Amino acid sequence: MTVQLPPRTIFLQIVRRFFLILCGTYFLLLALGAVPFVQRQLVYAHNFKFPFFCQYGLPERYDLAPFKTHNVRIHTSDNETLGAWFTLADPFYVSHKADLFTPTSSSSEELIRSALRAHPTILFLHGMGATRAYRTRVQHYQTFASRLQANVLAPDYRGFGDSTGTPSEAGLTLDARAAWDWLRERGALPENILIVGNSLGTGVAAEWGGETRREQPRGVVLLAAFSNIETLLDTFYVLKIVPLLVPLRPFPYISGFLKRFLIHRFDSLAKVVELRVPLLLVHAEDDWDIPYSHSQTLFDAFLEQHLPPLPEMTAAIMGASDEVAEHVAKLSQERAVLRRELVTASEIERVGRMEAFSKDRPDRKVVFIQTRWGGHDTVGLIEGVQDYIAEMFNMSYVA
Known part of the structure; x- marks a missing residue:
């Protein structure tokens, strides 16, 4: 029954x-x-080669002006070959159209060398997934070439686009080095090269820039940066929908165990303080991929050596006597007062807020701009941000 x-x-x-x-x-x-x-x-999404079936030898297919962008090959020290686009600064392109429309391999090479001598150059290190032909990346090349009057070199890392090899943290650092060397070999001066990284590219820029000692670029711009992959995992959503480690917040020991298997760490927090050039951090409040608190953390890292250290907030300290609690509260207050003295805070009208720090490093200013909007991939396209890049790094641009 x-x-x-x-x-x-x-x-x-x-x-x-x-x-x-x-x-x-x-x-x-x-x-x-x-x-x-x-x-x-998961870290690189390099096999998502969007736009699919890309014609890298025909940049015009992706809204770039005829012969303004050159498809070039860059060779790394470990024998990989990177595909890259070199976009000419608008003023140079306009004044050399006659030569550009009758190109030969030798004339193209000479024109690139001339452009590098005539205008500053941005080395653009893109984020995860897609290729150098992805629309928002092309929009960055266009706006940098026109508004900042800069040349732009945009390489695809190993394993991305039509580049050979397999991506890794060390490999992407070598790729950035190879792109830098490609510019230097063609006559670009270090002080005329501005490094701009977006998302994953900020980790590459911090990793490589922190290791550079002999040749210093004009500066470094980090758009939508993260402090390190390990911390990012705590708030990351796959495809902006599926939480990765968020459900494990009540169980830190489980998430800590899982993080032991992390291979690709990109610890920007440890590397960024080693930069010896001006640094601009830009992050949008409406960035749903990486919270803007990551860029705030990177900015605050430069202040730490000037502030009294706080004891690590362990359970023992949190449950200690009132005397210990008072001491911690006093230290926190001292830090807040010193921070206000060290940091110049201001509002950029209709853009967001800005914090600047330059104590003991007038030629190595650190600035954080927290924009009210801009998203993740497009925060660098905000014209107010471009204006500040032009001002901070003495870049010429069309008003």
Whole structure:
């Protein structure tokens, strides 16, 4: 005889099974993330080569002016070959159209050398996924070439686009070095090269820039930066929908265990303070990929050596005597007062707020602009941000 369960019991069983399947799938995906191949896809998304079936030799297909952008090849020290686009500064392009419309390989090379002598150059290090032909990246080249009157070199890292190899943290650092060397070999002066990184590219810029000692660029701009991959995982959503480690916040020991398997760390927080050039951090409040608190953390890292250290807030300290609690509160107050003295804070009308710090480093100013809008991939396209880049790094631009 079959016993028919009450509808409520059947419903609860379905719900229970659903959550068991959901939890099982979630932990399976986390386990897969520890597999090097899968982790590489998650960090770089380099096999998502959008736009698909790209014609790299025809930049005009992607809204760039005829012969303004040159498809070039860059060779790295470990024998990889990178595809890259070199976009001429608008004034140079306009004044050399006659030569550009009758190009030869030798004349193109000479024109690139002439452009590097005549205008500053931006080395643009893009974010994860897609290629150098991705629309928002092309918009950056266009606006840098016109509004900042700068040449732009935009390489695809190894494994991205039509570049050879497989991406890794060390490999992308070598790629940035190779792109820098390509510019230097063609006559660009270090002080005429501005490094601009976006998202993943900020980790590359910090990693490589922190290791550079002999040749210093004009400066570094980090758009939508992260402090390190490990911290980013705590707030990251896959495809902006699926939380990665957010459900594990109540269980820090589990997330800590999983992070032990992290291979690609990009610890910008450790590297960025080693930069010896002016630094601009820009981050939007409506960035749903990387919270703007990451850029704030990077900015604050430069202040730490000038502030009294706070004890690590362990459970023992938090549960200590009132005397200890008073001491910690006093230190926090001292830090807040000193911070106000060290940092110049101001509003950029209709753009956002700005903090600047330059104590003991007048030629190595650090600035953080927190914009009210701009998103993740497009914060660098805000004209108010471009204006400040022009001012801070003495770039010429069309008003």
